Amino acid sequence: MNAFRAVTLAGVFALAACSSKVTPENYDKIGPGMSRAEVHAILGKPDDVNAEDIGGLLSLSKERWHAGKKVLTVTYGNDSVALKSFETESDTPK
Numbered sequence: 001m002n003a004f005r006a007v008t009l010a011g012v013f014a015l016a017a018c019s020s021k022v023t024p025e026n027y028d029k030i031g032p033g034m035s036r037a038e039v040h041a042i043l044g045k046p047d048d049v050n051a052e053d054i055g056g057l058l059s060l061s062k063e064r065w066h067a068g069k070k071v072l073t074v075t076y077g078n079d080s081v082a083l084k085s086f087e088t089e090s091d092t093p094k
Contacts, residue, residue, distance in 0.1 A: 022067035027086040030074060034081045039063075039074055046074075 021043045029042050040046075046063035053059050058077060065072045069090075075083040 020067035020070075022065045022070045022072045022086075024086060027072055027084065030081060030084050032081055036063075036076060036079050039081060043072065043074075 026042050030039055043065050047066045048064040049061065051059065051061035059079065060075065060077055060082075061079075062073060062075045069088050071087045071089060073083075073085045073087070074081055
């Protein structure tokens, strides 16, 4: 029974890794001016969110999605995409 449980859990984790939305293809779908809702429709809920308001004139926020060593980051200015990046973290320390 324990072997069956271990195999089942391994399969679930493998499927979760394969179904990641952090891909170069999804990165390419994100463009300047897109709304946060449009980005979330492509990538789902972000793993990390940082936001700050600059004097009430500009709202900046950065959202990150992680999948293994891949990180997709979208920066918004007033809730529209301003910047994006797709990185693969290396094994070597910086």
